[in-house]
Amino acid sequence: MTPVRPLVLAALLALATPALSETREERVAAASEYVELALAAFDMGAVIETMYQPILQQVATGGQTLSEAQIGEIRRLYLDTFTEPMFALMRDQSQIMADIMTLAEITALRDFYATPEGRSVMAKLPQLTAAQQPGMMALINDQMQGLMPRVLAVINGEQPPGPTAQP
Secondary structure: OOOHHHHHHHHHHHHHHHHHHOOHHHHHHHHHHHHHHHHHOOOHHHHHHHHHHHHHHHHHHOOOOOOHHHHHHHHHHHHHHHHHHHHHHHHOHHHHHHHHOOHHHHHHHHHHHOOHHHHHHHHHHHHHHHHHHHHHHHHHHHHHHHHHHHHHHHHOOOOOOOOOOOO
């Protein structure tokens, strides 16, 4: 073995050591800090509002006009149903983050969301979701008619039909 190879091997082992020496508990702790920071600036109500907007749009497209009271009741139903479970689900992401990210990655996220820019980004994510949702829903709706027969054919062990031309 040439002298260069042991040096390269030693360097690679030295680079891997920090990731190997960190514990899951450390990653969970850092991820929990990140999640709490992120949730402090997170507008859950705005996220939940994006969930029922397609229903309101579909009702309006069908020609029915909802009163402000009806819209308010739908909003209340969604908020009552989803607020706490979604916060709980989001808090659980610290466990997932600890399983798939390094301590350095989690720490970088936490540190970013502790900055004014990071808090601003987190506050704007519901707006981003709301702005993208109509396009996403249109894409899905446009593709489902041609996709579902093909998926069902695969499930049923048949040869999927070719893709259909979309209007």
